[in-house]
Amino acid sequence: MAATPAATNAAQRRRALLLVFFCTVIGAFSQILIKTGATELAQQVAHPGLIHAAEGMFTNPYLFAGYALYGVSAVLMVLALRDGELSMLYPVIALTYVWVSVLSFFIFRESLPPMKLSGISLIVIGVAVLGRKVKS
Amino acid sequence: MALVVVGSFIGSFGAVLLKAGAGRLERSIHSVITNWRLGAGVVLYGLSSVFFVLATTKGELTILYPLVSLGYLWTLIWAKLFFAEPLTRYKFLGVGLILAGVFMLKLSSG
Numbered sequence: 001m002a003a004t005p006a007a008t009n010a011a012q013r014r015r016a017l018l019l020v021f022f023c024t025v026i027g028a029f030s031q032i033l034i035k036t037g038a039t040e041l042a043q044q045v046a047h048p049g050l051i052h053a054a055e056g057m058f059t060n061p062y063l064f065a066g067y068a069l070y071g072v073s074a075v076l077m078v079l080a081l082r083d084g085e086l087s088m089l090y091p092v093i094a095l096t097y098v099w100v101s102v103l104s105f106f107i108f109r110e111s112l113p114p115m116k117l118s119g120i121s122l123i124v125i126g127v128a129v130l131g132r133k134v135k136s
Numbered sequence: 137m138a139l140v141v142v143g144s145f146i147g148s149f150g151a152v153l154l155k156a157g158a159g160r161l162e163r164s165i166h167s168v169i170t171n172w173r174l175g176a177g178v179v180l181y182g183l184s185s186v187f188f189v190l191a192t193t194k195g196e197l198t199i200l201y202p203l204v205s206l207g208y209l210w211t212l213i214w215a216k217l218f219f220a221e222p223l224t225r226y227k228f229l230g231v232g233l234i235l236a237g238v239f240m241l242k243l244s245s246g
Contacts, residue, residue, distance in 0.1 A: 034189065042193045053189045067185075074154070074181060078174065081151075082158040087215035087227055090151050091208040094234040097201060097241055115244035122237030130230025 016084030017131070020092045023076040028099030030069035032107070037062030091130055094123050139194070140203040143187030146180050148210035152218055153177030202239040209235070 037060045038053075045052050056063045080089055098120050104110040157174030161167060168174065184207075191200055208231045215221040 034185075035192065038189050038192045041189075050186065050190060053186050053193070056189075057186075063189075067182075070185065074178060078154050078158045078161075078177075081155045082161055085215065085221045086151060086155045086219060087212050087221045087223065090148075090211040090215075091227075091231050091234055094205060094208065094238060097238055101241060113244050116241055119237045119239070119241030119244065122233050122240060124237075126230045126233030126235075126237055128230075129226050129233060132226040132230075133224070 012083040016080040016082075016089060017092070019076050019080035020084070020089045021095070023073045023080065024093055024095040025099055026069050026076070027073040027093065027096040028103055030066045030073060031096065031100050032103055033062045033066030033069065037064075037066055088131060092127050095127055098123055139187050139191040140200055141206065143184040143191065144204050144207040145210060146187065147184030147204075148207040148214060150177045150180030150184060151207070151211050152214045153180060155215075155219065201242050202235065205235050205238045 037056065040062060041052065041056045041060055057067050058064060077089075077093075101110075101112065101116060101120055105112050153173045154177035157171045157177055160171060160173065188200065188204060212223060212227055212231060216223045
């Protein structure tokens with residue numbers, strides 16, 4: 001137990017950030033599955049309502065797998081929140097959109113126009129800025 | 137559109153409850169099961185995503201994600217209110233950049 005409280009805190013913060021990072025990667029896979037499932041659901045039911053959406057979570061394989069991964073990412077989030085600040089960790093989830101775009105590029109061969117790349121860059125910069133400490 | 141805003145609001149409260157519950161976690165199954173804050177957080181989190189799925193099926197995709205991200209802004213406020221976390225200008229700047237980024241991302245993909 002050589003670690004000083006300050007060092008322990010820094011290690012905890014790093015661990016929390018790392019957990020949220022994994023949370024966003026898994027969350028991206030989950031979103032792609034949910035989007036696929038929701039699209040399928042919309043084709044099966046003319047006007048899906050709240051009941052259909054809830055039912056689809058169990059009957060549609062894509063939605064089911066998507067929500068299962070969503071659950072995994074939520075568990076990681078809870079573990080991260082135990083040690084980190086909510087106001088810092090929660091917005092980091094936005095990295096999910098970055099991974100979704102990257103995954104869509106590779107899996108669905110969606111294009112990455114300059115506008116989209118700029119958006120991705122802004123999110124990454126935003127996440128980097130978020131974690132900065134105010135020097136006193 | 138209303139669906140997504142309501143969903144983001146519910147989701148941000150879910151995050152608050154998850155944080156409150158996470159702080160009370162111990163290394164036993166019992167402490168996880170009897171942690172009502174955690175349970176309520178998960179329910180709200182799930183409920184918000186049902187709203188998002190509904191919104192998706194109603195074809196609100198372009199504005200869907202930027203509005204979901206409004207949850208980050210709500211969460212900054214709740215974190216200050218409930219957990220006395222410092223609201224630095226970097227946090228606002230960071231969330232602002234993220235919101236702008238998400239908006240651009242969705243503008244380009246439609």
